Amino acid sequence: MNYVRDKDEVPRSRKSKSGSLRPQLRGGSGGHARSKKNSPQAIVAVKSWAHSPGSVKRMLQYIGRVTSLEEEPAIEEMEAEVAEKVEQRDFFDDAEEREAKFLREIVETQKTYFENIEKLAAERRDFLESIGKSDFTIRKEIYSDFELKRRRNLSFAKAHIKNMGDEYGIDVSVQKQMSDAFSEHDRRTDIISKKTVRLSKQFGNFPKIPDDKRKALILGYQKNADRLKSEIFEGAENLKSCRLKTVAKRHEHKQQAKHIKAKQGERYFLEDSTGAIYEGAYEIEKLAEKWSVVMERKQKGKRAPRHAAHIALSAKAENQETNVDKVLRAARRVAIEHFGDKGFDYAIGIHQDGKYPHAHLVVLAKNRDNGRKLALDPKDLHKVRQTFAKELTKRGLEHAATRAPRKGKEKYRPSNRQTKQDVYAETRALIANVEQEHRQFQRKLNRKRKEPHFDALRVRDAWGKSIDTQIKKLDSDTVLPPQRREKAKKLLSEISQTLQKGAKMDLETKATVNDLNEKMDNWTKRVEKTKEGQTRQDFQPHEKDDREKRRSVLDKEGLKIMKRVDVFLKKQLPNLPLKTEEKKTILRTMRQKHTGMKKIRERLRGRTR
Known part of the structure; x- marks a missing residue:
């Protein structure tokens, strides 16, 4: 098979592992061109993303097809190899000898287990006596050392059983039963150890474990081992076939995990x-x-x-x-x-x-x-x-990379990017908001019929501006269906008529005038409080910086109030359905306060400078 690499496929300023570029497949002209439409x-x-070095390694193994048919032996060859190893060990000829050896190993492990504990305890006792500690302290130290070494010896015993089971070809389930037997023995020993601690606290001594009790534990374990020997060698005639099936199944799962198929001509690299x-x-x-x-x-x-x-x-x-x-x-x-x-x-x-x-x-x-x-x-x-x-x-395989169409029903989309929402839905939301505000407006206006205090005219102007802006949006939107556009305009017209019918201009004018007069009076009082020594409760003599900051804040607030009063006097008051005398009275009163605020602001700015 010939290999080659295209010129444009050579990595720029990079060298291969061997110093030269390795070849790749060179194919023929195969494949037919398609029209762009089809x-x-x-x-x-x-x-996926890899979040650990192990997952990166598994990714590389997957894409590289690590186990190829040329490198991995066939299942039949593996079965023959395992069968040969099993036959060479003469597993079925010396079963009685292996049984005896296995039981002897168990007894020797148990003896070693107890000898190590007693030996370590004796060494610890001699060392503590040499440094002159009390008898009770010695026994307590020995007990702590005994517990530590007992657990280490238990781990050693379990590991020894596993190695011995692997050496003799013992099934994993049987090895687990043997480890459980050691754990049961250790649990009984641990119960005795807890009893010794309780007795030591009560009587001030450390009673030893009787030899007959220890012998009973050893005999009980040996009896348990005798019971397990039948399970170890039970079904020995079928052991060979079971092991072969296990190996074959493991290899099959290994192939499935790597998506390997037994096809000739596949490449793995x-x-x-x-x-x-x-x-x-x-x-x-x-x-x-x-x-x-x-x-x-x-x-x-x-x-x-x-x-x-x-x-x-x-x-x-x-x-x-x-x-x-x-x-x-x-x-x-x-x-x-x-x-x-x-x-x-x-x-x-x-x-x-x-x-x-x-x-x-x-x-x-x-x-x-x-x-x-x-x-x-x-x-x-x-x-x-x-x-x-x-x-x-x-390379002759014509493909496209267009974006897939959206699924579901087609929706009207705005022709420009600025119109992001559905204008009809936005209109309905605006109408609901205006209706809610109008109800609150009426309750607030009628709650204090004599002297209402809020800027009612400014609220009404805000409603009118929002409705006019929404009508312009409906006219400029070319994607909204005509029926919906007309329906939205009709709804806006109805809410506008509702606002005009419910208007009580005399009360609204009175509320606005009261609100603006109250704001101007409150601002003037606050300015008077900022004079030095005027109100010690608010400003102490050493708080000069705070007074300067307060003057600048009051100056900005006064400017804002004056602009609002100018708008009311120049634009709103002339258009109100009031008598001429009433308009002149309002204009004269508010103009006087407006002029006074202007002079106060000039003095504030002069002091600040």
């Missing part, structure tokens, strides 16, 4: 951003170890960092050698352009176990040049997909 879509998708080829499990593990050096470990209290991204690139083409080679070269070009040239290391593999040939990319998330993290948003993925479709089309 071109299939190129698929690019982020399958992995290529990194330098152009080097990694073949087999050992080389891919070396690549994973190389990448793991730059991976950050998870910190306590923080989310696990992203180490690598798994990206799949698929083309809708026949699953044949020529098309597989074209998909591989197109994917390689995409990887170089979007990741390799931007400073991100990657590994690429090609699969043909599905309906269509597809490539897999594992991109290391940390930039080798500036240390920045890889970010893949929908816009970036769309650019990758466009490049992939372009490279496939260039």
Whole structure:
């Protein structure tokens, strides 16, 4: 089979592992061109993110097809090898001898277990007596040492049983039963130890465990071991076939986990951003170890960092050698352009176990040049997909990278980006808000019929401006259906008429005048309080900076009130349905206060300077 690499697929200023570029498949002209109208879509998708070095290693193993049919022996060969090993051990000829040896090992382990405890306790006792401690303290120290060593010896005994079971070919379930027997014995010993602590606290001594009790425990364990021996060697005739079935099943699961199919002609390899080829499990593990050096470990209290991204690139083409080679070269070009040239290391593999040939990319998330993290948003993925479709089309597999249409019923969309909401829904919401405010307005106006105090005219002007603005939006929107536009205008007209019918201009004018006069009077009083020595409760003599700040704040508030009074006197008052004498009285009173505020503001600014 011939191998070659396109000129534009050579990584820029990067060398391969062996110093030269490894070849790739060179395919023929296979694949037929399609018209752009019927071109299939190129698929690019982020399958998963790796958050640990182990998951990165599994990604590399998956995309590289670590276990190929050429490297892994067939199941029949593995079964024959296991059968040969079992027969060489003569497992069925010396069963009685192995049974006796196995039981002797159990008894020896138990003896060693107790001898180690007694020996360590004696050594500890001699050491403590040599330094002259009291008898009770010695016994307490011995007990603490006894508990520590007892647990260590128990772990040793369990490990010894496991090694012995593996040596004799004992089933795992039987080994677990043997460990449980040791745990049961240790539990009984632990009960005796707790009793000794209670007696030591009551009588001030440390009673020893009787020898007959210890012998009973040993005999009980041996009896339990005798009961287990039948389970150990029961069904020995079927042991060979069971072990062969277990090995075969394990290998089958191993193949399924790696998506390996027994097809001739499949290729298994992995290529990194330098152009080097990694073949087999050992080389891919070396690549994973190389990448793991730059991976950050998870910190306590923080989310696990992203180490690598798994990206799949698929083309809708026949699953044949020529098309597989074209998909591989197109994917390689995409990887170089979007990741390799931007400073991100990657590994690429090609699969043909599905309906269509597809490539897999594992991109290391940390930039080798500036240390920045890889970010893949929908816009970036769309650019990758466009490049992939372009490279496939260039090689004879015409593909497109258009965006998929939205599912569901079509909705009216605004012709310009400024109209983001549905104007009709916005109109309904505005009407509901105005109706609620109008109810509150009426309650507030009628609650104090004689002397209402709030800026009622300003509220009514705000309603009129919002309604006029919404009508302009309806006229400028060209996407809203005509029926809905007319309905929205009708609703706005109805709410406008409702506001005009419910108007009580005499009360609203009185409320506005009272509110503005009250604001001007309150402002004047606050200014008078800021004079030095006028109100010691508010300002102490040493608070000169606070007085200066208060003057500037009062100056701004006064300007705001004066502007509102100007608007009322010049624009609103002339248009009100009031008698001329009433208008003159309001104008004269408010103009006088307005002039007084103007003079006070000039004095405040003069003092501030």
